[in-house]
Amino acid sequence: MADEALFQFLHNEVIQYIYKSSEHGEMENGRCITKLENMGFRVGQGLIERFTKDTARFKDELDVMKFICKDFWTCVFKKQIDNLRTNHQGIYVLQDNKFRLLTQLSAGKQYLEHAPKVRKHNGGKLTCQALFIPGQLSPHEWFSLPLSLQYLAFTCGLVRGGLSNLGVKSIVTAEVSVMPACKFQVMIQKM
Amino acid sequence: MTNAELFTLTYGALVTQLCKDYENDEEVNKQLDKMGYNIGVRLIEDFLARSSVGRCQDFRETADVIAKVAFKMYLGITPSVTNWSPAGDEFSLILESNPLVDFVELPDNHSSLVYSNLLCGVLRGALEMVQMAVEVKFSQDTLRGDNVTEIRMKFIKRMEENLPAGDE
Numbered sequence: 001m002a003d004e005a006l007f008q009f010l011h012n013e014v015i016q017y018i019y020k021s022s023e024h025g026e027m028e029n030g031r032c033i034t035k036l037e038n039m040g041f042r043v044g045q046g047l048i049e050r051f052t053k054d055t056a057r058f059k060d061e062l063d064v065m066k067f068i069c070k071d072f073w074t075c076v077f078k079k080q081i082d083n084l085r086t087n088h089q090g091i092y093v094l095q096d097n098k099f100r101l102l103t104q105l106s107a108g109k110q111y112l113e114h115a116p117k118v119r120k121h122n123g124g125k126l127t128c129q130a131l132f133i134p135g136q137l138s139p140h141e142w143f144s145l146p147l148s149l150q151y152l153a154f155t156c157g158l159v160r161g162g163l164s165n166l167g168v169k170s171i172v173t174a175e176v177s178v179m180p181a182c183k184f185q186v187m188i189q190k191m
Numbered sequence: 192m193t194n195a196e197l198f199t200l201t202y203g204a205l206v207t208q209l210c211k212d213y214e215n216d217e218e219v220n221k222q223l224d225k226m227g228y229n230i231g232v233r234l235i236e237d238f239l240a241r242s243s244v245g246r247c248q249d250f251r252e253t254a255d256v257i258a259k260v261a262f263k264m265y266l267g268i269t270p271s272v273t274n275w276s277p278a279g280d281e282f283s284l285i286l287e288s289n290p291l292v293d294f295v296e297l298p299d300n301h302s303s304l305v306y307s308n309l310l311c312g313v314l315r316g317a318l319e320m321v322q323m324a325v326e327v328k329f330s331q332d333t334l335r336g337d338n339v340t341e342i343r344m345k346f347i348k349r350m351e352e353n354l355p356a357g358d359e
Contacts, residue, residue, distance in 0.1 A: 002198035002290055003265045005237050009230045010198060010309075014205055017226060021212065039204040046200040076197055 004078065011101065014039070015150055033153045040157025041164070047076070048165040061188060064166050065092050072162055077101075090188035094159075095181070101151055102180035152182060159184060199293050206306060216303035223305070227312020235317040238264065246321075250346050251275075253323070254282050257314070266290050270342070286340040289333065297334050306334050314344065322350045
């Protein structure tokens, strides 16, 4: 059973690798985030694949989201989602007040050497709605992203991948307001 | 669903990505070693903080700590320490099972890939932070058809205490 710290170290190093590769011009147009998100997607699929052999089928979409918020989040991040909101029309907002992959970032300075200038939108809230639409982030925009959002790309993919294997197609974005709290927005796509 | 798989799956996704990014297995092996090194130089602090292990007196003690404390803490396995060289500067870690390779099969066109090479870098980086220069490599690998997985570690020299090495 691999220790949680090992995953965090690996996750950090993966981000650094993707970031460094982009500096050498090997990537264009925000494919860094797409790469990270796609990796997370495959991992999310893999995690759910092994689990749902035992679980009874979920009765509806909300049930699936609750599973993500409780069982899935606990397994991966050792705690549940703190708050789930929905408009009952296919949009869910998952709030984690102390997101484990950000707590290390707040505390440790070592990865902040590369931190680009923070860019604020929406009256002081750090958001990036275009995060996961492939090709829509220019290299300049990627480098303007706060490191915290780069850190969330993998997890967005993780959620999207998990949902995918539960039969739910989605787009997942993330928003950081005050570290280490963050929100994941899930938009269900009708198949 | 256990958390063990998060690391294993993420590692698999990384290796897959590296195989796409690099043209040949040797390059992937090198990159895994580099990344492992970067992890190792940070992991050592985490290890020392959580294990309350003191300074090792010699290489034999180091080997025991690596096998019985570090591997247990991070990977949940306890490799055996064997095959000591007569000079006492080289030994093997024998892993009956390797958590990194659960459900992994190497495709035919990757015969030179050392899938778990990250581990070599981690060990090398961690030990460098405690002033030990070592060479680490896989001499047997169950993914390549061997019965066990064997990591060979060789002590090169004691290093001067100086500023931590930068990332590779």
